[in-house]
Amino acid sequence: MATANTVHGRIESARPALTTPRVALGLTLIAILGFTLLFVQEPLVHDSLHNARHAAGITCH
């Protein structure tokens, strides 16, 4: 096996696929989605997701 089955091995074997633009795009998408669902309290966004937040037990206004 080229890479041992360890956390370090996983990072090594993923490295070729983790090009900078891909990582940037992926992290941006996740951050936007996560941030919108968890922390945005801007009135329009908040009012729209208010029920989902309470349903998931995320603290809200």
Next chain:
Amino acid sequence: MLESYLVRGLKAGLVAGVALGLFVAVLANPMIAAAEGLAGDHGGHHASDGSGGHHAGEGGHGGQEASGVLGVVSAPLISVVGGVFWGLLLGVLTFGLAFYFLEPAIPGTGATKSAIAAAGGFVTVSGAPWLVLPPQPPGVEQALSTDARLALYAGLMLAGLSACLLAGYVYTGLRDGGRGRALVGAAVPFCTLVGLAFVLPANPATQSLPVAFVAAFRAQVVFGQAMVWTLLAGTHAWLAAGDETDEKQFATDVGVDDPVTAD
């Protein structure tokens, strides 16, 4: 290889997300509408947390016709979609990314690994924050401001994640010395987490809602999130078992002995 993990995470997330969307539509939306109806008498409480102009459409908020983006789609409907995305996000993050990197370090095999990952995800996203900020129905006045609570929630997520990672690390380190000792060692970070919750600022809540209603609401939220994580773990374990069989089949067909490096 990372790709197949991400795809599995996405699929598991879709299953859990759709279930959560249905949960919001069928159970949570009516419950929240009821809570807002019950608490509606002392209207205007929303704006009282200091974030002025918090509710542009305050009037509609307590009623069924609360409007969402541009007032075209109803807010409860958008929340259903929000539930789907919540499931997707958890699936991709926990079972796509985290599981790919941490799988070798997670104790157990097969479905046990999936279940442990789900438990860790639950503690991180919900369990740890709920120690200080338990789920509240709308219309509950809380001592801390919204901003303070959001920051606290984020901090507790981080604390929950740290506790899980630390517990895994300790468990793996002590495993050779006996399972019992390893389990006790792994419990220490979680005890610390609970202890931390007592040290943090309290957030007394005052509510006009009946105590039984609040209890029912909380039970419902806990049930919803437990369902999400159970579905994530179950779907993921099922998909992973299937993919593994496929990979072995592929390996024997083509005569490759290592499906991982063959990619």
